[in-house]
Amino acid sequence: MILKALDYRTGKPIRVEVNEDCIHDISGCIAFEDTHYYIAPGLVDLQINGFKGIDFNKVGLEVADVYKLTQTLFGKGITTFFPTIITNSDEATVSLIKVISLACESNTEVNDCIGGIHLEGPFLSLEDGPRGAHPKQYIKKPNWELFEKWQKAAGGRIRIITLSPEWPEATDFIKRCTDTGVIVSIGHTAASPHQINQAIEAGATMSTHLGNASHAMLPRHVNYLWEQLASDALWSTLIADGFHLPDALLKIFLRTKPNKSILVSDATSYADLPNGSYTGHIGGDVVLDHSGKLYMKDSPTVLAGSAQSLLWCVNQLVAKHILPLSEAWNMASIKPTVALFGKVHNDLEVGRRADLVIFKNENNNLRIVKTIKSGKLVYSALD
Numbered sequence: 001m002i003l004k005a006l007d008y009r010t011g012k013p014i015r016v017e018v019n020e021d022c023i024h025d026i027s028g029c030i031a032f033e034d035t036h037y038y039i040a041p042g043l044v045d046l047q048i049n050g051f052k053g054i055d056f057n058k059v060g061l062e063v064a065d066v067y068k069l070t071q072t073l074f075g076k077g078i079t080t081f082f083p084t085i086i087t088n089s090d091e092a093t094v095s096l097i098k099v100i101s102l103a104c105e106s107n108t109e110v111n112d113c114i115g116g117i118h119l120e121g122p123f124l125s126l127e128d129g130p131r132g133a134h135p136k137q138y139i140k141k142p143n144w145e146l147f148e149k150w151q152k153a154a155g156g157r158i159r160i161i162t163l164s165p166e167w168p169e170a171t172d173f174i175k176r177c178t179d180t181g182v183i184v185s186i187g188h189t190a191a192s193p194h195q196i197n198q199a200i201e202a203g204a205t206m207s208t209h210l211g212n213a214s215h216a217m218l219p220r221h222v223n224y225l226w227e228q229l230a231s232d233a234l235w236s237t238l239i240a241d242g243f244h245l246p247d248a249l250l251k252i253f254l255r256t257k258p259n260k261s262i263l264v265s266d267a268t269s270y271a272d273l274p275n276g277s278y279t280g281h282i283g284g285d286v287v288l289d290h291s292g293k294l295y296m297k298d299s300p301t302v303l304a305g306s307a308q309s310l311l312w313c314v315n316q317l318v319a320k321h322i323l324p325l326s327e328a329w330n331m332a333s334i335k336p337t338v339a340l341f342g343k344v345h346n347d348l349e350v351g352r353r354a355d356l357v358i359f360k361n362e363n364n365n366l367r368i369v370k371t372i373k374s375g376k377l378v379y380s381a382l383d
Contacts, residue, residue, distance in 0.1 A: 001375065004029060005358050007348070008040035009326045018354040021375035026350055036362060037369065040329050041346050042079025042355035044336040045310045046160065046237060046262065047118055047208070049084045049282060050269030056083045056100065057281045058269070059092050066103035070113050072272075074379035076309040077368040079355040080115045080337075080346075082160060084266075086282060087121030087134040090146065097154045104157065112374055115340070116159025119150065120208065123163040123173070124188035130164070132188055132213035133283035133296060133304045142173035151180075158182060159340070162208040164189035165199035178203030183340060185237070186228060188213045193227040200233050206339060209266055210236045210253065211245050212303070229256055235339040237264045240313040240322075241306050243293045251322060262339055263313045263332040268305040270294055311366060319364045 001018040013032060016039060017025040050056050054069045066083070073081060083100050085093060097117060104111040121134050123142040131139065142163060151158050160183045163170060174184045186199055187208025207228045214225060228234055236257050240250055244266070254261055265271075268282050275288045277297065283304030285297040294307040310332050317328040337346050346355055354375040360367045371379035 001354075001372070001377070003039055003356070003358065003370075003372075004032065005037040005039035006035060008038045008329055009348070014039065016348075016356070018356075018372065018375050021353055023348070023350050023352050023354050023356075026348070036360050037358055038325075038361055039348070039356060039358050041333040041348055041352075042357050042371065042373065043077045043310050043314075043332045044115070044346070045073075045078055045081040045265050045267075045332075046115075046336050046339075047084045047120070047264040048073075048078075048081050048267045048310075049086060049305055050271070051267050051309075052272040053269055055269035055280060055282075056096060057086055057088060059095055061096055061099045063099060063103045063106060066100060067107055067110055070110050071378075073113075074371045074373065075368060075381075076311045077357040077359065077371055078113075078310060079357070079371065079373050080113055082115050082118040084118040084120050087124060087138045088281065089138055093119075093122075093150060094153045097150055097158070101153065101155045101157055105155070109373070109378075114157070117154055117157045118160040118162070119158050120162040121188070123161075123167065123170070125164045125166060125190040127190045127215070129215040130188050130190045130213055133302065134188060135281075141167045142169045144173055144176055147173070147177075151182075160185055160206070162187040164191055165195045165202075165204070166191040170195070171198050171202045174199055174202035174204055186234070189224055190215070191224050193222060193224065196224055196227040196231075200231055205233060206235045206237060208237055209239050209244065209264065211249060212239060216301075229253065232260075235260045235262055235335075237262045239264060239266045239306055240316050241265070241292070241308040242316050243291075244303060244306065247320060247322065254323065260335075260339075261331060262335050263310060263317075263328075265308060265310040265313060266306040267309060268294065268307060270305075270307045271309060273307070311368065315364075315366050318366065321364075325361070325364075325366075 003016040015029040184204040185206035185208045286304040296302045317323045356372040358370040
């Protein structure tokens with residue numbers, strides 16, 4: 001496979017040769033007429049609850065649904081994603097995890113695309129605000145035996161867990177997760193700064209959608225947001241959909257941690273659906289308005305996750321001139337893997353696995369044209 005487009009990092013025309021599942025060669029080439037097409041690494045979404053009517057959190061999820069959702073995400077430039085299961089009953093959680101695990105076992109393409117399962121809850125804050133749209137009746141303290149049961153059902157695929165360190169049991173739980181290679185992310189928390197730092201010392205390395213799922217009012221100097229933002233050890237994951245964080249706050253976060261910030265979508269099953277009223281596990285009765293904002297029907301100021309893709313978030317940063325294209329793209333492709341593995345392994349370089357996209361940039365609006373997964377063309381808007 002030979003691909004020709006502009007290097008998203010430099011804007012210069014390059015020729016990328018793909019052999020089997022890897023990038024075999026990259027070289028400069030003669031400039032071509034259409035200068036709107038760019039080539040870049042595929043997007044990596046660490047937090048996705050569902051998309052286009054398919055919900056990873058709805059009991060009754062089927063293997064076919066996971067496959068269909070994977071195909072849909074190819075059209076959004078996603079080559080790796082982490083199905084995110086939020087707070088639910090113990091039995092429902094096991095059931096959903098098993099379906100995702102079975103989908104990986106029964107389909108090579110799905111297995112290649114799912115980097116792991118992200119368990120968001122149920123070890124979160126009970127307080128209104130920090131709890132967000134998570135159902136209160138299922139929130140509980142960290143329980144290692146229960147987590148082991150879920151990890152067994154997942155076939156070891158739980159890779160990230162979001163929890164609140166305000167529970168006395170949290171420190172020991174975090175240490176056990178870290179010892180077994182599970183990334184611990186702080187989120188949906190009302191923890192004190194001391195508890196935040198205890199979690200970091202125990203091995204927590206990420207903050208889940210920093211700035212969201214918090215109290216409406218906080219002490220101006222001492223609070224759990226500043227403590228996480230000030231930590232050099234924590235990666236900040238951010239939802240830059242235009243609704244979750246004001247542009248000014250997003251700029252502050254990015255300037256504070258320019259090298260340790262990641263974009264996530266937090267997309268729900270309502271993403272890519274028409275505006276209207278819906279009912280589901282996340283948020284219960286929710287409204288998706290004409291602007292693309294998703295919120296709880298009875299509490300319009302409380303968001304119920306996102307109805308937008310990771311590509312949409314990249315577009316927001318680029319169109320609003322918050323970040324240059326290459327930096328915004330890296331936050332949604334390369335940096336997530338660095339946060340997980342400690343080094344880059346999916347950049348646009350010879351020898352890397354060919355997880356690539358070609359997108360068209362028209363007036364700072366990015367549109368996916370082709371998606372290549374493991375050297376195979378899996379999506380084309382040109383067909």
